[in-house]
Amino acid sequence: MKRLIKCLVWDLYNTIWEGVILEEEVTIREGLPEVITELDRRGIIQSVASRGDEAVASANLSRHGLAEYFIAPQINWLPKFRSIRSICSELNFSPDATAFIDDDPFEREQIRFTIPDVRVYDAADALSLPDLPEFTPETITRESSMRRQLYAAELQRHKAESEYGSRLEFLTSCGMKLSVRPAVHADLPRVAELMSRTHQLNTTGLMIDREKLEEYLTEPGRCVMVAELNDRFGEYGIMAAAISETSGDTWKLGYLAVSCRVMGRGIEKAVLAKLLNNAVRSGYRAIQADLKETGQNRMMKALYQMTGFRNTGRKDEEGRLLYQFYGSHPVTMPEWVEVL
Amino acid sequence: MNEMEIKLMDYIRKECLPDNSSYPLRADENLFDSGIVDSAGLISFIAFIESEYNIVIPDEDLLPENFISVRVIACYLASRLVKEECGVENETAH
Numbered sequence: 001m002k003r004l005i006k007c008l009v010w011d012l013y014n015t016i017w018e019g020v021i022l023e024e025e026v027t028i029r030e031g032l033p034e035v036i037t038e039l040d041r042r043g044i045i046q047s048v049a050s051r052g053d054e055a056v057a058s059a060n061l062s063r064h065g066l067a068e069y070f071i072a073p074q075i076n077w078l079p080k081f082r083s084i085r086s087i088c089s090e091l092n093f094s095p096d097a098t099a100f101i102d103d104d105p106f107e108r109e110q111i112r113f114t115i116p117d118v119r120v121y122d123a124a125d126a127l128s129l130p131d132l133p134e135f136t137p138e139t140i141t142r143e144s145s146m147r148r149q150l151y152a153a154e155l156q157r158h159k160a161e162s163e164y165g166s167r168l169e170f171l172t173s174c175g176m177k178l179s180v181r182p183a184v185h186a187d188l189p190r191v192a193e194l195m196s197r198t199h200q201l202n203t204t205g206l207m208i209d210r211e212k213l214e215e216y217l218t219e220p221g222r223c224v225m226v227a228e229l230n231d232r233f234g235e236y237g238i239m240a241a242a243i244s245e246t247s248g249d250t251w252k253l254g255y256l257a258v259s260c261r262v263m264g265r266g267i268e269k270a271v272l273a274k275l276l277n278n279a280v281r282s283g284y285r286a287i288q289a290d291l292k293e294t295g296q297n298r299m300m301k302a303l304y305q306m307t308g309f310r311n312t313g314r315k316d317e318e319g320r321l322l323y324q325f326y327g328s329h330p331v332t333m334p335e336w337v338e339v340l
Numbered sequence: 341m342n343e344m345e346i347k348l349m350d351y352i353r354k355e356c357l358p359d360n361s362s363y364p365l366r367a368d369e370n371l372f373d374s375g376i377v378d379s380a381g382l383i384s385f386i387a388f389i390e391s392e393y394n395i396v397i398p399d400e401d402l403l404p405e406n407f408i409s410v411r412v413i414a415c416y417l418a419s420r421l422v423k424e425e426c427g428v429e430n431e432t433a434h
Binding site for chain 2: 161162164165166167168170171200201263264265266267268269298299300301302303305306311332334335336
């Protein structure tokens with residue numbers, strides 16, 4: 001299966017609209033606004049990499065009611081691979097989750113050549129994008145449709161950060177509130193979505209289908225949990241999911257996936273600390289965790305080991321390494337996170 | 341502060357703090373409790389160290405006693421580099 005596209009970068013001239021660079025009046029291509037709003041509803045983030053004058057182009061986007069759909073647009077005279085790289089780094093998308101659409105074969109070829117992982121589309125095919133599997137997430141959740149606002153809020157956070165003297169002051173000023181609770185039936189589409197979309201902050205990379213998750217909800221000794229986060233810039237919705245299993249006095253964290261949207265603020269540590277502290281408080285004596293190396297999740301290995309887990313060297317038939325917790329508890333919660 | 345600590349501090353200032361930040365970063369500051377580095381930040385930092393000093397940091401070494409502060413990282417690195425020079429293989433327990 002082709003990896004889903006999380007971010008689509010549009011060219012403007014002769015892709016979104018007909019018209020010449022620097023011309024004030026442009027005509028939006030027929031059917032295009034419907035494509036843009038549909039991809040937005042599916043939670044695909046859209047941006048712009050186009051040559052031209054930013055003021056003129058932005059005014060045209062606003063006039064046609066499209067400006068709000070594009071996050072971190074790059075309208076300038078730089079080569080487009082530079083613009084696409086800025087978008088990826090500003091919004092934290094890897095190139096292989098990013099796509100670019102342009103009418104100009106030169107521009108498309110240049111992107112293929114400079115950032116080969118970015119998938120490239122001809123503007124002539126714009127109207128059929130929503131039919132392609134890579135633009136069709138299996139489920140559309142409340143978080144999908146909110147995704148654009150979440151990214152816009154994230155950019156606000158970045159701007160705000162430079163106003164503070166220390167990282168700690170800034171993080172504290174955000175007023176992050178975390179809650180962790182057992183999942184209910186209605187959360188499962190989002191849990192499945194997190195498992196399939198999350199690669200770096202994912203401890204096993206294994207896909208657990210909806211039926212299995214459904215069984216887990218009622219299986220004795222098994223617990224599916226979700227974490228929600230909000231701060232003064234807005235809410236993130238459910239941004240982490242975990243599955244634990246218990247037997248006797250052993251509690252094992254079998255799965256932990258944290259959305260990459262909350263990277264960079266220690267939230268994965270906060271979620272882990274909360275889960276571990278709850279387990280210890282419930283009387284479990286042995287705390288364990290599974291970790292399967294996927295080639296992309298070294299961060300989770302670092303998180304476990306920096307938090308007090310050690311690799312026992314034991315591996316199960318699915319390739320999951322067993323980690324044992326030797327750290328002291330309660331595990332310290334990042335001081336800028338308030339747990340509700 | 342030694343040369344290694346200065347190089348590591350420069351990286352943190354450039355990559356983990358806002359541009360032109362006047363934050364008085366200390367070599368013995370806990371990088372995690374201060375919110376400067378988290379799991380993602382640590383992995384990028386390690387990639388920088390690996391390419392800068394031409395060494396490979398094994399996963400087993402990703403521990404607080406090796407990476408909690410700039411000073412601790414510099415000590416870890418110094419011992420790694422000495423071992424490398426003397427041809428002692430890095431212990432990869434487990």
